[in-house]
Amino acid sequence: MRKEKKVKDPRAKLGKLEKREARAGYLFVAPWLIGVCLFLLYPLCQSFYYMWFNIRITPLKTLYTYVGTGNFTQIWLENPEFPQQIVTYLWQTIVEVPIIVVFALMIAIMLNGKIKCRGLFRLIFFLPVIIVSGPVMNMLVAEGAASIPAMNTESIVAAFDTFLSHSLAEAIGEIFSDMIMILWYSGVQILIFLSALQKIDSAMYEAASMDGASGWESFWKITLPTIKPYILLNAVYSVIFLSSNEQNTLITMIQDAMFSGTKEKGYGYAAAMAWMYAVIVTLIVLLFFLLLGSKKDVYDRQIKRRKRALKKEARLVKKIERRGRRNARKIEQARQKRKYKTYSGESDY
Amino acid sequence: MRRFVFGTREKEGAGKQIVVYGLLICIGFVYLYPILYMLSTSFMNRDDLLDSSINWLPGTLYLQNYIDAASSMNFWTSLLKGIVIAGIPTLLNILVCMLVGYGFATFAFKGRAVMIGLLLFSYILPSQVTMIPTYGLYSKMGIVGTLWTFILPALFGNGLNAPIFILIFYQFFRQVPRVLLEAAKIDGAGHFKTFARVAVPSAGPAILTVGLFSFVWYWNESYLTEMYVQGLSSKSVWVNLVVQLKNFETSFETMQATGDVAISLSESVKMAATALSILPLMLMYFVLQKQFVESIDRAGITGE
Known part of the structure; x- marks a missing residue:
C-alpha cells in the first residue's frame, strides 16, 4: 500500500477549493454513510439493547421484559449446546486458519515457479470458490464426499486423545475428516498469495543467489517478509469466512433461537448469543493481528535503537551544558555575593 | 546424477520438478474428488448404488435422478x-x-x-x-x-x-x-x-x-x-x-x-x-x- 500524500495540517483553515473538494467527497460517500447508520450502527445499538430483555411478539404489540443478565445465565447454564459449540468453534478456527493459510501459501509458491499448465491448475484450485455454499457443502459432507476414504479418522482422534484435552482432540479429528472442505476454502487466498508473489522483484532473488543464498534461505529472508502483510490479510479473511459460513452451527443456532416461539427464547436471547459470538470472532481476529501484525524488521529496529541512543546522548550533553551553565551562574552569584558581602562588611565596619 | 535430480543454479532438476508436479496433481485430484464423486453418484440408478462392484462408473447413464x-x-x-x-x-x-x-x-x-x-x-x-x-x-x-x-x-x-x-x-x-x-x-x-x-x-x-x-x-x-x-x-x-x-x-x-x-x-x-x-x-x-x-x-x- 502506498503511503498517503501528506495533506495540509488539518487544523489550518481550508481554502475554498479544498472546502469544495471535501463537500464532493462527502457527497460521494453519502450513500454508504446513510447505509452504515441505518444497517450497522442503529441495529448494533438496538441489539445491544435487546440483549438485556426478554422479547415476546404478540400479534398486537411487542412485549419487553427487563431481565438483566438473565439471557446470559440462561444461555450458559441451561443450554448445554451453546458453550459446547463455542468451544468447538474456537478450537476449529484457531487450528483451521493456519492450515488454510499455510496450504494456500504452499500452493501459491508451487504455482509461481516455472510450471506448465499453470492456468489449468489455477482453474482447479479456484473452482471451489465458485460453488462453495452452505447447502452444497452440507450435502457433500453428508454423503461422505468430503473426506478421503483412505484416511482413518478415528485412530487419529484416539492418538491425539492420549495427550491432549478431549475437545481439542475432537476438533482435530473433525478437521481430518473434513480435510477436503478445509482445502476448498483456500481458493481466494491462493490467488491473493500468487499475485503478491508475482510482484516481488526478481532482482532481489538474483542478488541473493549471487551472494550464495540457497532457495530455502531466500524463501525465509525475502519471500516471507515481503508477503507478511498478505499472510495477515488471508488469515483475517479466513476467520471471517469460517465464521459466516453456513457450515458453522452457531449461526444456525442464533437463527433458530430468533424464530423459536418459546417463552424464554426470542429476539433478546438471540441478541445475547449474537453478541457473545461477535466478541469471540473479534477476539480471534485480534489474536491473529497480534501474531502476524507488522513488527518492524531488524534494520528498522536497529536504526530506532541508534536514534534513541543519539537522542539520549544529546539530552545528556544538554544536561551537562545546562548544569555547567547553572554552576557557572552559581559561582558567579556566589562570588558577587561574597564580593558584596565583603564590600558591605567593609562599609559596615 | 545429483545434478540431474536436484538441478543446478540455472536449471531446475528433474527430481524437483517431479515432486512439484506430483504434489500439484495429487492436491488437484483431492480438490476435484467431491465433484467427481457427486457426478458419478448422480448418474447411478438403484441397482448401481447397491452393487458393491460399481464404485465410480455407473452401469448405464441414468438420467431419471436429474x-x-x-x-x-x-x-x-x-x-x-x-x-x-x-x-x-x-x-x-x-x-x-x-x-x-x-x-x-x-x-x-x-x-x-x-x-x-x-x-x-x-x-x-x-x-x-x-x-x-x-x-x-x-x-x-x-x-x-x-x-x-x-x-x-x-x-x-x-x-x-x-x-x-x-x-x-x-x-x-x-x-x-x-x-x-x-x-x-x-x-x-x-x-x-x-x-x-x-x-x-x-x-x-x-x-x-x-x-x-x-x-x-x-x-x-x-x-x-x-x-x-x-x-x-x-x-x-x-x-x-x-x-x-x-x-x-x-x-x-x-x-x-x-x-x-x-x-x-x-x-x-x-x-x-x-x-x-x-x-x-x-x-x-x-x-x-x-x-x-x-x-x-x-x-x-x-x-x-
Whole structure:
C-alpha cells in the first residue's frame, strides 16, 4: 500500500477549493454513510439493547421484559449446546486458519515457479470458490464426499486423545475428516498469495543467489517478509469466512433461537448469543493481528535503537551544558555575593 | 546424477520438478474428488448404488435422478428467480461501491480515516449481531419476503460483502493517475462528470471483479436469502436454487406424498440436486474462467 500524500495540517483553515473538494467527497460517500447508520450502527445499538430483555411478539404489540443478565445465565447454564459449540468453534478456527493459510501459501509458491499448465491448475484450485455454499457443502459432507476414504479418522482422534484435552482432540479429528472442505476454502487466498508473489522483484532473488543464498534461505529472508502483510490479510479473511459460513452451527443456532416461539427464547436471547459470538470472532481476529501484525524488521529496529541512543546522548550533553551553565551562574552569584558581602562588611565596619 | 535430480543454479532438476508436479496433481485430484464423486453418484440408478462392484462408473447413464430432482426443485423458475435475486443487488453493489470507493480514494475530507476504520469494522463484525434488529426493521416496513430486503442495503452500500468491494474500488482508484482526473477538471468537467467520463471507463477490471464475486456470493448465500427474501415464517415465491437444495429433503418428500415422483429419495437423487444447483455457476465459470482467475490480480487488491 502506498503511503498517503501528506495533506495540509488539518487544523489550518481550508481554502475554498479544498472546502469544495471535501463537500464532493462527502457527497460521494453519502450513500454508504446513510447505509452504515441505518444497517450497522442503529441495529448494533438496538441489539445491544435487546440483549438485556426478554422479547415476546404478540400479534398486537411487542412485549419487553427487563431481565438483566438473565439471557446470559440462561444461555450458559441451561443450554448445554451453546458453550459446547463455542468451544468447538474456537478450537476449529484457531487450528483451521493456519492450515488454510499455510496450504494456500504452499500452493501459491508451487504455482509461481516455472510450471506448465499453470492456468489449468489455477482453474482447479479456484473452482471451489465458485460453488462453495452452505447447502452444497452440507450435502457433500453428508454423503461422505468430503473426506478421503483412505484416511482413518478415528485412530487419529484416539492418538491425539492420549495427550491432549478431549475437545481439542475432537476438533482435530473433525478437521481430518473434513480435510477436503478445509482445502476448498483456500481458493481466494491462493490467488491473493500468487499475485503478491508475482510482484516481488526478481532482482532481489538474483542478488541473493549471487551472494550464495540457497532457495530455502531466500524463501525465509525475502519471500516471507515481503508477503507478511498478505499472510495477515488471508488469515483475517479466513476467520471471517469460517465464521459466516453456513457450515458453522452457531449461526444456525442464533437463527433458530430468533424464530423459536418459546417463552424464554426470542429476539433478546438471540441478541445475547449474537453478541457473545461477535466478541469471540473479534477476539480471534485480534489474536491473529497480534501474531502476524507488522513488527518492524531488524534494520528498522536497529536504526530506532541508534536514534534513541543519539537522542539520549544529546539530552545528556544538554544536561551537562545546562548544569555547567547553572554552576557557572552559581559561582558567579556566589562570588558577587561574597564580593558584596565583603564590600558591605567593609562599609559596615 | 545429483545434478540431474536436484538441478543446478540455472536449471531446475528433474527430481524437483517431479515432486512439484506430483504434489500439484495429487492436491488437484483431492480438490476435484467431491465433484467427481457427486457426478458419478448422480448418474447411478438403484441397482448401481447397491452393487458393491460399481464404485465410480455407473452401469448405464441414468438420467431419471436429474429429472426427479429438477421437478422437485422447480428448476427453471428457481433458476430465473435466482438470477434476479443475485443480479439486481449485484448491479447496485457495483454502482454504489464504485461511487463510495471513488469518494474515498480521490477526495480529502475530515473523518475519512475514521470512516475507513468503520468500513473495516463492518467487515469484521459478524452479521448476526445486526441481523435481529434489521429483521425487525424489515418486517415493520413489510418488505420481508420481497426482493427489497436485498435491494435496500445494496442501494446504501451495505450489501453482501460490500466492504470488500468498496476496498477493491478504493485501491483501484488510488492507482488511477491524478493527472488524468485533473486534466478532466481543467477541461471543465465537474466532479460527477469526471467520475462518469474518466474514472468509470478506466475501472473495467475492478468492475468485472466486483461483478463476478458479488454475483457468486449472492447466488451462494442461502442463510440470508432464506430469511429475508424468502421469509422464514411466511414462505414467499422468491427462492433460489441453493435454498431449494437446503430444503430439498422436505420438498421431495411432499412431492412423493402427492405421487409426483416415482422413486424414493436416494443419495443419487440428492447428488443430482446438488449438481443441478451448482450447474449454472459452473457454466458461468467455464465461460468466464480467465476473467475469474485473473480478476484478483488485475483489480489490484495486493496493491503496487
